[in-house]
Amino acid sequence: MSRTLSSRAVVVAAAATMAVVLTACGGTTKGSDTGPAAPGGSAAAADPDAPLQEGVKMAFLPKQLNNPYSDIEVGGGEAALKELKGEYKLVGPNDASASSQVSYINTLIQQQQDVIAVAANDPNAVCPSLNQARAAGIKVVSFDSDSAKECRDAFVNQATTEGIGQALVELAKEAAGGSGEIAILSATPNATNQNAWIEVVKSELAKPENSGLKLVKTAYGNDDDQKSFQETQGLLQSFPNLKAIVSPTTVGIAAAARYISSSNYQGKVAVTGLGTPNAMREYVKNGTAAKFALWNPADIGYLAAYAGVALKSGQITGQQGEKFTAGKLGEYTIGADGEIVLGPPTVFDASNIDQFDF
Amino acid sequence: MSALKAPPAAAWWSSVVRAREAGIVLALVALVAYTAVSNPRFLSGQSVRDILLGTSILAVLAVGQAVVVITRNIDLSVGSVLGLSAFTVGSVVQDNPGLPVVVALLAGVGIGVVCGTLNALLVRYGQVPALVVTLGTLYAFRGVTYLTAGGQQITADELPRAFLGFADASVLGVPWLVVIAVAVTVAVGVLLRNYRLGRELYAMGSSPEAAALVGIKVGRNTLVAFAISGAAAGLAGVLFAVRFGTIDAAAGTGYELNVVAAAVVGGVAVFGGSGTVWGAALGALLLTVIGSSLTVLDIDQFWQQAIVGALILLAIAIDRLVALRTARALRKGGPHVQ
Numbered sequence: 001m002s003r004t005l006s007s008r009a010v011v012v013a014a015a016a017t018m019a020v021v022l023t024a025c026g027g028t029t030k031g032s033d034t035g036p037a038a039p040g041g042s043a044a045a046a047d048p049d050a051p052l053q054e055g056v057k058m059a060f061l062p063k064q065l066n067n068p069y070s071d072i073e074v075g076g077g078e079a080a081l082k083e084l085k086g087e088y089k090l091v092g093p094n095d096a097s098a099s100s101q102v103s104y105i106n107t108l109i110q111q112q113q114d115v116i117a118v119a120a121n122d123p124n125a126v127c128p129s130l131n132q133a134r135a136a137g138i139k140v141v142s143f144d145s146d147s148a149k150e151c152r153d154a155f156v157n158q159a160t161t162e163g164i165g166q167a168l169v170e171l172a173k174e175a176a177g178g179s180g181e182i183a184i185l186s187a188t189p190n191a192t193n194q195n196a197w198i199e200v201v202k203s204e205l206a207k208p209e210n211s212g213l214k215l216v217k218t219a220y221g222n223d224d225d226q227k228s229f230q231e232t233q234g235l236l237q238s239f240p241n242l243k244a245i246v247s248p249t250t251v252g253i254a255a256a257a258r259y260i261s262s263s264n265y266q267g268k269v270a271v272t273g274l275g276t277p278n279a280m281r282e283y284v285k286n287g288t289a290a291k292f293a294l295w296n297p298a299d300i301g302y303l304a305a306y307a308g309v310a311l312k313s314g315q316i317t318g319q320q321g322e323k324f325t326a327g328k329l330g331e332y333t334i335g336a337d338g339e340i341v342l343g344p345p346t347v348f349d350a351s352n353i354d355q356f357d358f
Numbered sequence: 359m360s361a362l363k364a365p366p367a368a369a370w371w372s373s374v375v376r377a378r379e380a381g382i383v384l385a386l387v388a389l390v391a392y393t394a395v396s397n398p399r400f401l402s403g404q405s406v407r408d409i410l411l412g413t414s415i416l417a418v419l420a421v422g423q424a425v426v427v428i429t430r431n432i433d434l435s436v437g438s439v440l441g442l443s444a445f446t447v448g449s450v451v452q453d454n455p456g457l458p459v460v461v462a463l464l465a466g467v468g469i470g471v472v473c474g475t476l477n478a479l480l481v482r483y484g485q486v487p488a489l490v491v492t493l494g495t496l497y498a499f500r501g502v503t504y505l506t507a508g509g510q511q512i513t514a515d516e517l518p519r520a521f522l523g524f525a526d527a528s529v530l531g532v533p534w535l536v537v538i539a540v541a542v543t544v545a546v547g548v549l550l551r552n553y554r555l556g557r558e559l560y561a562m563g564s565s566p567e568a569a570a571l572v573g574i575k576v577g578r579n580t581l582v583a584f585a586i587s588g589a590a591a592g593l594a595g596v597l598f599a600v601r602f603g604t605i606d607a608a609a610g611t612g613y614e615l616n617v618v619a620a621a622v623v624g625g626v627a628v629f630g631g632s633g634t635v636w637g638a639a640l641g642a643l644l645l646t647v648i649g650s651s652l653t654v655l656d657i658d659q660f661w662q663q664a665i666v667g668a669l670i671l672l673a674i675a676i677d678r679l680v681a682l683r684t685a686r687a688l689r690k691g692g693p694h695v696q
Binding site: 281 | 404504508510511516525602609612649659
């Protein structure tokens with residue numbers, strides 16, 4: 001049994017290696033428009049010169065309505081569709097539960113939308129409905145939170161895990177003044193995104209150029225103000241030489257900054273991480289958090305709208321290496337598995353924070 | 359006043375309750391001593407101040423909860439009332455930066471009283487158990503908050519400095535938040551201990567039927583109990599806004615269970631009729647100190663939840679034990695009691 005399994009694994013590995021080699025070859029061939037066909041893919045070849053269609057009916061299905069973050073994301077999509085002279089539509093559930101989006105997708109299929117942009121609450125729950133939509137000729141773009149990759153044409157990712165992790169280390173290094181003890185204040189111990197970023201932070205810290213920084217503890221504030229306060233207090237008491245607290249969660253960074261602002265640690269320990277400009281404005285101005293980062297949520301929706309219209313117009317099909325232009329954001333190239341990465345996170349500080357309102 | 363209880367039982371009760379609070383104090387001293395030995399900074403001025411500030415909001419809520427639980431009811435809506443008050447008062451202060459903090463505090467209390475009164479009316483005139491009513495209003499009040507907030511967030515830079523500064527301000531070195539929490543505890547404690555109304559609340563919790571038979575206005579008193587709990591939650595909402603500075607519609611979600619835990623650990627019996635607000639406030643202090651010291655001792659937060667759970671079980675076990683012993687004492691002393 002184990003022998004069959006392992007020999008099968010070897011075959012799969014060999015196939016994967018070949019695929020990589022083939023892709024690499026495809027990439028180096030000049031003037032080749034069509035890369036190697038994706039396994040099982042039957043999409044028509046992309047025509048990079050196809051004009052963007054007007055009047056594309058595109059529906060946004062965020063994780064839930066009335067969520068400040070989602071509202072800004074889809075707002076970006078609406079702005080992009082206005083530029084593209086498309087029709088914008090917004091539907092969504094009131095709760096972010098796994099199955100809540102399915103009925104909305106079914107309705108959108110009946111309404112014969114051209115493109116559906118979805119931030120999946122559950123990667124698999126939405127899959128059958130999304131594939132029905134694609135069978136009916138609707139293009140599907142996932143944004144923010146991906147669905148299983150076989151049920152959408154492209155995925156607009158706010159940032160890569162590596163990009164966020166590296167940005168966090170950069171910010172921490174600057175906040176700590178180049179070297180010293182740092183600590184992480186995360187969300188819950190099982191938060192997928194945060195844990196992935198923290199792993200990257202740890203591997204970045206292992207590099208020789210970051211040897212001056214020492215990560216003394218990862219604390220978990222559970223995205224709760226009271227708990228985040230308490231964990232921040234614990235860090236400051238346990239590690240008197242702490243130079244900076246890095247919080248890769250918007251609740252945690254605001255709570256840590258608020259606590260330090262109102263304690264006698266202000267000016268001794270710096271706060272940085274991922275936060276929203278509105279929640280952090282006060283603490284940037286009082287010097288507790290000189291710099292922090294986040295992607296611009298409006299740009300995610302904006303990019304998803306451009307990707308959706310480009311898909312509908314036949315400019316792209318979601319294959320790796322295809323290029324398209326997304327208005328003010330410039331040119332994007334589709335990565336592996338149809339992933340389109342928005343770019344490095346925006347860094348906010350006293351000089352630019354007042355230009356953002358979210 | 360105390361004639362509402364059989365005298366021997368009353369003496370017995372008070373000694374048990376006193377022993378119970380002594381137990382909490384003992385646990386607190388042991389915990390603080392152990393933590394301070396391993397990390398002396400646990401007793402630094404900043405740390406003590408943090409713990410007291412952290413306790414103040416929970417203590418105000420627990421005192422209100424104790425009043426309701428003593429009448430053999432429960433108020434699960436306190437977390438949602440806190441959220442509603444925090445967001446509403448936050449928005450008002452945001453639009454009227456010159457508003458004195460006292461007015462904001464009173465506004466919070468007012469919102470809480472309205473919510474509490476609604477709870478009481480449903481419990482009393484709907485003849486529905488408080489557990490069900492307040493579970494319903496837990497969602498209803500939260501829904502109203504979501505409706506008015508609509509996904510917005512009130513952030514520190516939008517709140518006036520005088521309002522946020524109240525969190526750091528102190529009188530004679532004691533932060534205002536702590537002063538308020540102590541004042542609320544003392545006021546409610548005296549009401550329950552020395553006033554007719556307070557004793558009637560205990561009588562209602564001991565035996566609702568008997569209380570009605572001796573002519574206690576059960577309906578009015580239920581209203582007062584829930585109004586006090588609501589007022590405390592509303593006040594706590596403003597304190598929450600002042601302390602954390604960032605408020606969204608989810609503020610205070612899940613607090614109700616911490617609050618009930620603080621009251622129960624503090625010796626307020628879940629079946630009503632016994633316990634004090636001093637105990638509830640001490641329970642809040644104990645839970646906060648546990649949270650802080652386990653963080654300082656670098657112990658996995660799983661243990662924190664396990665310890666709180668064990669404390670609740672212990673408190674309920676003591677309740678049961680006390681109830682059994684009282685019953686036995688009453689049976690033995692039968693002729694005397696008659």
